[in-house]
Amino acid sequence: MIYQYIQSLAAAGKKMLAVLIDPGKTSIQHVKDTVLQAKNAGVDFILVGGSLMLNQEMDDTIQAIKQETDLPVLIFPGSTIQISSKADAILFLSLISGRNPDLLIGRHVESAMLIKQIQLEAIPTAYILIDGKQFTSVQYISQTLPLPSDKPDIAIATAVAGEMLGMKMIYMDAGSGALEPVPEKILTSVKKHTAIPIWVGGGIRNPEQAIRAWQSGADIVVVGNAVEENLQLIKTIASSR
Ligand code: 1GP
Numbered sequence: 001m002i003y004q005y006i007q008s009l010a011a012a013g014k015k016m017l018a019v020l021i022d023p024g025k026t027s028i029q030h031v032k033d034t035v036l037q038a039k040n041a042g043v044d045f046i047l048v049g050g051s052l053m054l055n056q057e058m059d060d061t062i063q064a065i066k067q068e069t070d071l072p073v074l075i076f077p078g079s080t081i082q083i084s085s086k087a088d089a090i091l092f093l094s095l096i097s098g099r100n101p102d103l104l105i106g107r108h109v110e111s112a113m114l115i116k117q118i119q120l121e122a123i124p125t126a127y128i129l130i131d132g133k134q135f136t137s138v139q140y141i142s143q144t145l146p147l148p149s150d151k152p153d154i155a156i157a158t159a160v161a162g163e164m165l166g167m168k169m170i171y172m173d174a175g176s177g178a179l180e181p182v183p184e185k186i187l188t189s190v191k192k193h194t195a196i197p198i199w200v201g202g203g204i205r206n207p208e209q210a211i212r213a214w215q216s217g218a219d220i221v222v223v224g225n226a227v228e229e230n231l232q233l234i235k236t237i238a239s240s241r
Helices: 002-011 028-041 055-068 101-117 137-142 152-164 184-193 207-215 225-229 232-238
Strands: 016-021 045-048 073-075 089-095 121-129 169-173 198-201 220-223
Touching: 002 016, 002 121, 016 028, 016 198, 016 232, 028 055, 028 225, 028 232, 045 055, 055 073, 089 101, 089 169, 121 137, 121 152, 152 169, 152 184, 169 184, 184 198, 184 207, 207 220, 207 232, 220 225, 220 232, 225 232
Parallel strands: 016 045, 016 220, 045 073, 073 089, 089 121, 121 169, 169 198, 198 220
Antiparallel strands: none
16 A cells, blocks of 8 residues: 555655656656656656646556556546556545635545546545745646745644544645745644645755755655756755755
């Protein structure tokens, strides 16, 4: 089970790194090159997903990834068509920073039976958008407002509510290409009040930002855009741990 694996590494204090691949933005060859770099650098997880992406792209991409590595592949879904039996697990996201009922329960009802049928491990995840000083695709697509980046109390209350609702992980996201990643103060505050693994992503572009995120309490740092532009960065960030 992927969740138990994540939980045990988080409990051991491992600084985990995940590379996010958005198949809508890249070629299969580039996916393979990315995965090879990730594997050699000791990355822990490959995430696959994006705001605009087709089902076939998801299947083809995961298949290509699996040809190169046995690293766990997790779906980070941008929509209900981003589901594939080829993945190892899916982050079953509830967008709890927003008030769009469709992203709190609607899409879950639509996709639950398919996920069950293909026996894909679904990990209930409290998905919290934090203002990254940039209007991001996820804000537009979800039609929700992110949490203010200077209000840790709201982030704490939101994360604690997610944990109380039974969610098993927290994903704090400044959004792909954010100008500012999730601030340290938000991460330290949420870490202090919750006990489940914390993912953080959005706008992390260098080892210093990744180190700050790990030191502030993130268990898993996610990097997408920056490594898409520069594959060498995977190794630089991974070896900074
Ligand atoms: C976006 O957290 C991810 O949802 C990753 O963001 O592409 O900016 O690294 P970046």
